[in-house]
Amino acid sequence: MTDPLVTVDGLEKYYYENDTLLDRLTGAEREAVRAVDGVSFEVREGETLGVVGESGCGKSTLAETLMRLREPTGGSVTFDGDPVYELSGDDMDAFRRRAQVMFQDPFSSLDPRMTAGEIITEPLAIHGVGTGAERRERAETLLEEVGLSADQIDRYPHEFSGGQRQRIGFARALAIDPEFVVLDEPVSALDVSVQAQVLNLLADMQAERDLTYLFIAHDLSVVRHISDRVAVMYLGEIVEIGPTEEIFEDPQHPYTKALLESVPRADTDERDRVVETIRGDVPSPRDPPSGCSFRTRCPELIQPPWLDAPQAAFREISEFRTRIENGDIDVDTRWEQVGDPDREDRAAFVDSLYAEAFDEDLPDDDEGTVREAIRALADGDREAAAATLRERYRSPCEAVDPALPAGEHPSACLLNEQPDDVEAAREEWEADRDAPGVGASSR
Amino acid sequence: MTDLLRVRDLSTRFFTEEGQINAVENVSFTVEAGSVLGVVGESGSGKSVTGLSLIDLVESPGRITSGEIWYNNADLAERVDGDRPEAVDGDFVDLRRLSEAERRSLRGSAFSMIFQDPMSSFNPSITVGEQIAEAAEVQRRASANPRSTRSRTQGYGLGKLLLDGVLPDRSYTSAESWDRAVELLERVGIPDPAERAEEYPHQFSGGMLQRAMIAQALAGDPDLLVADEPTTALDVTIQAQILDLLADLQETMEMSVVLITHNLGVIARVADRVSVMYAGEVVERGTLEDVFDDPVHPYTKGLLGSVPDIDRPGERLEPIAGNVPDLVDANMPDRCYFADRCPKAMTDCLTRPPEYDVSEGHRARCVLAEREYSEADAVPEGRLSGPTDDAGTPGGGSVGPGESGASDRSSETDAEVSDD
Numbered sequence: 027m028t029d030p031l032v033t034v035d036g037l038e039k040y041y042y043e044n045d046t047l048l049d050r051l052t053g054a055e056r057e058a059v060r061a062v063d064g065v066s067f068e069v070r071e072g073e074t075l076g077v078v079g080e081s082g083c084g085k086s087t088l089a090e091t092l093m094r095l096r097e098p099t100g101g102s103v104t105f106d107g108d109p110v111y112e113l114s115g116d117d118m119d120a121f122r123r124r125a126q127v128m129f130q131d132p133f134s135s136l137d138p139r140m141t142a143g144e145i146i147t148e149p150l151a152i153h154g155v156g157t158g159a160e161r162r163e164r165a166e167t168l169l170e171e172v173g174l175s176a177d178q179i180d181r182y183p184h185e186f187s188g189g190q191r192q193r194i195g196f197a198r199a200l201a202i203d204p205e206f207v208v209l210d211e212p213v214s215a216l217d218v219s220v221q222a223q224v225l226n227l228l229a230d231m232q233a234e235r236d237l238t239y240l241f242i243a244h245d246l247s248v249v250r251h252i253s254d255r256v257a258v259m260y261l262g263e264i265v266e267i268g269p270t271e272e273i274f275e276d277p278q279h280p281y282t283k284a285l286l287e288s289v290p291r292a293d294t295d296e297r298d299r300v301v302e303t304i305r306g307d308v309p310s311p312r313d314p315p316s317g318c319s320f321r322t323r324c325p326e327l328i329q330p331p332w333l334d335a336p337q338a339a340f341r342e343i344s345e346f347r348t349r350i351e352n353g354d355i356d357v358d359t360r361w362e363q364v365g366d367p368d369r370e371d372r373a374a375f376v377d378s379l380y381a382e383a384f385d386e387d388l389p390d391d392d393e394g395t396v397r398e399a400i401r402a403l404a405d406g407d408r409e410a411a412a413a414t415l416r417e418r419y420r421s422p423c424e425a426v427d428p429a430l431p432a433g434e435h436p437s438a439c440l441l442n443e444q445p446d447d448v449e450a451a452r453e454e455w456e457a458d459r460d461a462p463g464v465g466a467s468s469r
Numbered sequence: 470m471t472d473l474l475r476v477r478d479l480s481t482r483f484f485t486e487e488g489q490i491n492a493v494e495n496v497s498f499t500v501e502a503g504s505v506l507g508v509v510g511e512s513g514s515g516k517s518v519t520g521l522s523l524i525d526l527v528e529s530p531g532r533i534t535s536g537e538i539w540y541n542n543a544d545l546a547e548r549v550d551g552d553r554p555e556a557v558d559g560d561f562v563d564l565r566r567l568s569e570a571e572r573r574s575l576r577g578s579a580f581s582m583i584f585q586d587p588m589s590s591f592n593p594s595i596t597v598g599e600q601i602a603e604a605a606e607v608q609r610r611a612s613a614n615p616r617s618t619r620s621r622t623q624g625y626g627l628g629k630l631l632l633d634g635v636l637p638d639r640s641y642t643s644a645e646s647w648d649r650a651v652e653l654l655e656r657v658g659i660p661d662p663a664e665r666a667e668e669y670p671h672q673f674s675g676g677m678l679q680r681a682m683i684a685q686a687l688a689g690d691p692d693l694l695v696a697d698e699p700t701t702a703l704d705v706t707i708q709a710q711i712l713d714l715l716a717d718l719q720e721t722m723e724m725s726v727v728l729i730t731h732n733l734g735v736i737a738r739v740a741d742r743v744s745v746m747y748a749g750e751v752v753e754r755g756t757l758e759d760v761f762d763d764p765v766h767p768y769t770k771g772l773l774g775s776v777p778d779i780d781r782p783g784e785r786l787e788p789i790a791g792n793v794p795d796l797v798d799a800n801m802p803d804r805c806y807f808a809d810r811c812p813k814a815m816t817d818c819l820t821r822p823p824e825y826d827v828s829e830g831h832r833a834r835c836v837l838a839e840r841e842y843s844e845a846d847a848v849p850e851g852r853l854s855g856p857t858d859d860a861g862t863p864g865g866g867s868v869g870p871g872e873s874g875a876s877d878r879s880s881e882t883d884a885e886v887s888d889d
């Protein structure tokens with residue numbers, strides 16, 4: 027196995043809201059947005075590590091923090107043995123030369139009046155490499171290398187197409203001969219035919235120059251195509267990491283499975299492929315769920331040891347419980363809908379809400395418990411309704427936070443192998459609670 | 470299967486300072502009743518403008534310059550009689566020959582549209598429920614009395630489709646329309662619809678708002694829904710939910726859908742028939758199987774070869790060389806528009822190819838539908854360097870206001886249609 031070039035250990039990047047002086051004086055609660063929430067991995071020399079995830083999962087913040095374009099709130103990054111966040115002076119300078127980053131739109135932060143040549147040579151100028159003439163020559167060579175022509179050196183960004191601009195951005199990243207390049211969504215703004223051209227270019231340059239890539243993207247097909255290993259992020263955490271082939275052929279984490287299944291295939295069999303879509307939205311990183319961060323959407327949410335309900339029924343009940351706990355169900359509106367402003371026909375209320383919330387056939391015991399909870403809701407006692415459901419349907423996934431163990435292909439899910447302390451916490455949780463009575467007062 | 474819409478030789482142009490832009494060029498296709506037509510293409514292919522043209526939403530400086538849009542509707546056909554060509558049998562009317570007022574009254578009720586960005590389709594200061602109720606109200610009143618309709622969501626996405634007018638300052642919707650709004654929200658899978666209806670657009674997540682926009686578009690019970698990149702701005706797990714919803718609605722409501730997208734996977738998931746667009750033209754059309762399994766046009770093949778396959782990762786992608794032409798009339802060569810990028814270009818291709826029949830219902834605008842490629846006839850190197858190949862020319866032709874691409878594609882990139 028090759029040595030790691032980059033080692034990321036427990037990296038954390040929180041943003042704080044309500045953090046102005048006034049907020050502090052008025053005592054407003056400081057709210058943390060956990061963009062990157064304790065992430066560890068390594069990038070090995072010469073490989074491409076792909077990082078995938080949906081919007082808001084923290085993958086771009088990860089890139090920026092890793093490159094020290096932002097200061098972390100915790101954790102460390104080691105580059106070729108050097109602690110990146112402790113570097114200064116010449117050492118920092120050296121890091122800035124050896125590691126480069128290219129964004130989706132490399133020009134958004136650049137002066138539009140700079141020519142292609144100036145854009146490419148700017149890093150050289152900053153680091154004082156070569157004379158003006160030498161730099162220009164270097165830019166011409168690079169332009170050719172990335173598939174443009176040397177005589178385009180004096181053109182302006184707006185004179186180039188999207189794909190060409192991406193090539194120039196890449197030439198700039200390569201100008202100073204880095205070893206490591208972070209590519210943040212480098213092809214996602216491009217049309218597919220042009221995207222394919224740029225992907226081929228990235229692969230060619232990597233082979234030619236022994237580059238190490240960290241490739242960040244939301245497009246799983248692209249990531250599979252280019253990566254040697256893949257890390258899957260969800261809500262600021264890596265939930266699974268491993269060799270590309272294994273991640274795509276033998277995914278372990280329920281989120282990875284759902285993600286892969288969701289991608290529509292450009293294939294005539296696609297119509298008949300059954301896709302088990304995961305429900306709901308990604309929760310806010312301001313208020314991530316307790317325990318496993320994927321549990322609000324997880325199809326495999328673990329049942330407590332005392333329960334043995336059909337999984338689909340368990341999930342529906344869990345979702346219903348969340349709606350009650352979040353106060354999403356407005357009792358007044360419900361009564362209006364039932365058409366009983368005097369609130370006498372409790373059975374009608376229960377029937378109406380039950381029919382709306384449940385498509386699955388629940389086992390009798392469970393139907394009884396759920397109806398009991400709805401009765402409490404009809405009486406306006408939301409807390410009792412929530413408690414009734416929590417008692418019987420709580421899941422270890424909401425109490426125990428799974429970890430990403432060490433190894434070649436770990437997964438941060440309680441269904442997969444977990445470190446001893448997590449296993450111990452789970453056992454403790456299970457032992458701590460006796461099986462509750464079945465829908466006690468419901469009969 | 471009966472046809473809902475037959476589009477013949479439709480052309481839409483934009484008259485800009487840079488010159489005339491041929492955004493849609495002699496496009497023909499058919500939308501069968503109760504089925505999904507996928508329109509696929511890259512930015513600058515004319516796919517969005519085609520969608521806008523269908524429901525008469527092309528804005529100045531653009532305009533439909535020629536062609537026919539035959540719409541199958543017995544009531545209308547009875548009311549409006551006119552000449553119908555032989556080939557159009559049945560109760561069809563040509564939408565382009567209807568009066569402006571008549572055409573407007575079809576928006577929302579006969580035709581409806583959803584867009585990539587739901588946020589811009591809602592007025593941020595009115596509750597979601599009210600905006601959907603308003604769409605329902607407009608339809609209700611329009612069918613009762615076509616002259617009494619006004620809308621406050623005008624200027625916001627679907628509101629633009631609804632009738633012109635000034636907004637009254639009192640709450641405008643009836644209780645009946647409110648109930649209908651709640652029902653529609655429930656139909657598109659929004660939990661606790663009665664509660665959510667009272668919320669404002671910013672309180673909805675992207676996926677939820679997309680659902681709400683679909684609910685709004687359904688308010689008039691349309692025959693045809695035009696969906697322009699409806700999932701492009703969404704994450705893949707949410708995209709899967711929305712595609713399922715669209716397929717389900719299409720089936721249960723017996724609507725026809727024209728789905729416009731750059732994503733071949735999305736097409737494969739929901740479309741029955743496919744039109745592939747390139748440089749304003751439909752270059753190939755047929756059933757999903759015709760186009761995906763048996764493509765004739767080298768552009769279709771190139772497009773399929775450019776997408777990395779998630780299940781069968783290949784060693785190397787085979788991109789299409791070069792770039793899309795800029796569609797400026799003066800720069801459009803009098804030959805196959807794809808010739809400068811086509812690996813199979815022959816001397817035959819130097820005259821503009823017509824649409825050839827490949828098989829029943831499968832057509833391609835390419836000489837390869839008629840003959841084999843022969844190296845002897847290949848176009849000599851250099852013959853194809855027309856104005857579109859000048860690597861230095863910036864993408865001058867903006868392709869009209871409605872062309873949308875991938876979510877994060879800047880509008881600039883969209884307009885950028887030459888050289889790479």
Ligand code: SF4
Pocket residue numbers: 279280281318319320321322324325326327328423428438439440441
């Ligand atoms: S820990 Fe539980 S909720 Fe989280 S992914 Fe695993 S099964 Fe799903």
Ligand code: SF4
Pocket residue numbers: 766767768805806807808809811812813814815817818822834835836837
């Ligand atoms: S007509 Fe000729 S140039 Fe055009 S796509 Fe067909 S083979 Fe290629």
